[in-house]
Amino acid sequence: MATLNSGVPQGDLKDKWTQYKDSIDLVNPANKRNIDVIVVGTGLAGGSASATLAELGYNVKTFCYQDSPRRAHSIAAQGGINAAKNYQGDGDSTYRLFYDTIKGGDYRSREANVYRLAEVSTNIIDQCVAQGVPFARDYGGLLDNRSFGGVLVSRTFYAKGQTGQQLLLGAYSAMNRQIARGKIQMHNRHEMLDVVIVDGKARGIIARNLITGEIERHSAHAVVIASGGYGNVYFLSTNAMGSNATAAWKVHKKGAFFANPCYTQIHPTCIPRSGEYQSKLTLMSESLRNDGRIWVPKRMEDVEALREGTLKATEIAEENRDYYLERRYPAFGNLVPRDVASRAAKERCDAGYGVNKTGEAVYLDFSSAITRYGKEQVLLQGEDPNDHNLIKKMGQEVVKSKYGNLFQMYEKIVDENPYENPMMIYPAVHYTMGGIWVDYNLMTTVPGLYAIGEANFSDHGSNRLGASALMQGLADGYFVLPYTIGDYLSNDIRTGPISTDTPEFKESEEKVKDLLKKLVENKGKHSVDYYHKKLGNIMWDKCGMSRNETGLNEAISEIKELRADFWKNVMVPGGLNELNKELEKAGRVADFLELGELFAKDALTRNESCGGHFREEYATKEGEAKRDDKKFNFVSAWEYKGEPSEAKFHKEKLEFENIEVKVRSYK
Amino acid sequence: MNLTLKIWRQKSNTDKGSLETYPISDVSEDMSFLEMLDVLNEELIEKEIEPVAFDHDCREGICGMCSLYINGEAHGPDRRVTTCQLHMRKFNDGDTIFIEPFRANSFPVVKDLVVDRSSFDRIQQAGGYVSVNTSGNTQDANSIPIPKDDADTAFDAATCIGCGACVASCKNSSAMLFVSAKVSQFSLLPQGQVEAKERVINMVNKMDEEGFGNCTNTGACEVECPKGISLDNISRMNREFITANVKK
Incomplete structure (x- = not known):
């Protein structure tokens, strides 16, 4: 076990982000034109990041599995987006939003990241209004607010029950402006199936063109994963049918640690x-x-x-x-x-x-x-x-x-x-707070590989408050990543274009092709959904709203068995070189079958109850969650070592210097 | 209930395609239409027949990915719903249901029931945005009050999900409802006023270039629109377009 360094800057909590921005290295506009960035996913995080990076001058290559970037599942978010504007004059402030988010997350998130999120939240509203997002207004023509769970102020901005749609269409319109200028190369109906690491740095991806089945190599100086959460490991969830963990899981297998997989939000x-x-x-x-x-x-x-x-x-x-x-x-x-x-x-x-x-x-x-x-x-x-x-x-x-x-x-x-x-x-099942481990810069444990939005683990601890997912997605994409990635890319101004004609790309491509071929040629007796539903049942029964040691141990062995059976008996009709939705699903379920096991393992090692992770053994007499701050005040980050059971445990200790850690009570 | 499905099968864009017949039994009326197709596909896979390809994603009626022309209507017989929200209780035991892709020259068939709607994206790229950088250094969100009615009307236009039902329902395959929804959203808001003229001209030109037909005011699009986007938007766009051309 090693201790992870989050790279949080020194200084007072409220000055960290400002001082950080003042001290990082920048890339001059002429050099940005020579640097490519890949973004996987076009939800609020990926869409806003793509648009902003392109505006800054980088060449952006963006990928989504849907037929248009506007379809990403952020579109289905309903209720609203938080921001500490205090337009209602009800006592809201950056600190209060920060405090509510940390407390709401049951003291399992990183202080500095959450404070930064609260700090930039107000910019998001200004930005979206400037883009023409039609938020709800009162009769005086000013913005209206409503309340969400776990807070005592009204800080949620909304557009009826379609806030996610309006915000995503805002990000999509910003992307369109850059696509028209040629600064974003948009790859619709493409699925990322591997990340390519060259000399220890993320330098590209392998993607499948979902229409032709062609396996393509794409290179860049940095890769950003914005592919959302893994709620569909439960089969039934509020996620879109296509929402998947494949991009996140593939980067995990290439060295990115996976943090707190057991933190799931049941809405x-x-x-x-x-x-x-x-x-x-x-x-x-x-x-x-x-x-x-x-x-x-x-x-x-x-x-x-x-x-x-x-x-x-x-x-x-x-x-x-x-x-x-x-x-x-x-x-x-x-x-x-x-x-x-x-x-x-x-x-x-x-x-x-x-x-x-x-x-x-x-x-x-x-x-x-x-x-x-x-x-x-x-x-x-x-x-x-x-x-x-x-x-x-x-x-x-x-x-x-x-x-x-x-x-x-x-x-x-x-x-x-x-x-x-x-x-x-x-x-x-609605949202996953766990995800790819990132430092303060939103960079994973692989240099040049970033994770933003729901795909990372950073801001919501063990329970996300309502209307905070939209806030985090847009904060990461519009206001955080564009700075932090520049600091990294400033070392790449002399690198020149990244070639895809290298052994690393070739090896990755072949591995992907072999896997797909194996699935199509398996010709077993059960459909992909048969396995997905079985996995979902195990997850819901044993890793759902409440968990216990016996159930989790059973889940681990049942998922192992199911995975073995999948590879023996799955039936994927159709061919490789065509639109083949069963093949797409098969690849995703194969990854869920690994992730699910790591999920159960993570839940088993966290011998406490916190937020969405409720262990029956650790509850108060009234049935409330009982945290163990002495033993579990940390982030669990797992390193891939082959089978999920072999995953290596790493710890990031959580320090609370600006907030008193106490029993979370809403009584 | 037991049903007979007549489904359009087409191997690829270059293939000719035809309607195939599939019986399906024990359909529950609480199933959504796409869940009924899921069940059919599971049966086909078991028989080693390639399942029917169709687009879908959120299954909450908001992403706009699902389509389908069901018994001669975009998104089927129910009103104000997408296909994913259409439920089998709208059908009767013994029904024959015809399921086809959205048909329009500008929406070429990719496979079976899947069509290519990237022409919609290209229209948006021609001007469906406010040219403001995402720097966060914009003015305070409350610095320009917007009358509630304008904000609400802009919102109603902005709820378009870009599914293409309007085009599929129109005898001319016109995209006027889709384009006018975006034009209206921005023309009703002060933030969109600055470049309103260029926007409407560019978007309309792009729409024509993509091969969509003209509007002859039959109103079929409004009837079939799952989000109830109003024909008023088309009037508004026409007004904007004419004014923009006069003032040019």
């Missing part, structure tokens, strides 16, 4: 699953918890009647409802952080109070918000304050204007009107 408010054929889960934004109240019945006879269909939720009297979040966490109520809300839902459902047939659903109820808003509107418009139908109608209008698209989505999927009946929701 409390998703539409419950309906059957075996289910292909993915749909999120209902956390913003709904601003106005929605979560409950289950207090009485078991009501639960039974609900399941039999003889009772409706709206018929259950107020005193027979258990608003369990408000009961357990009076200070934060329905706006506790995601890990807390998810565990609480699981606790009620495990106790038998789940409100649908599967027993895995709780209610998210808007009736009191509808009444509250309705009364306000009736008064504002001088109507009869005792007209309950009018109050309801006007209240529904307000709720529609705030969350209309989410309600419509719910109605289409569940076939029930959420304005009249409470929504049914249940936790689902």
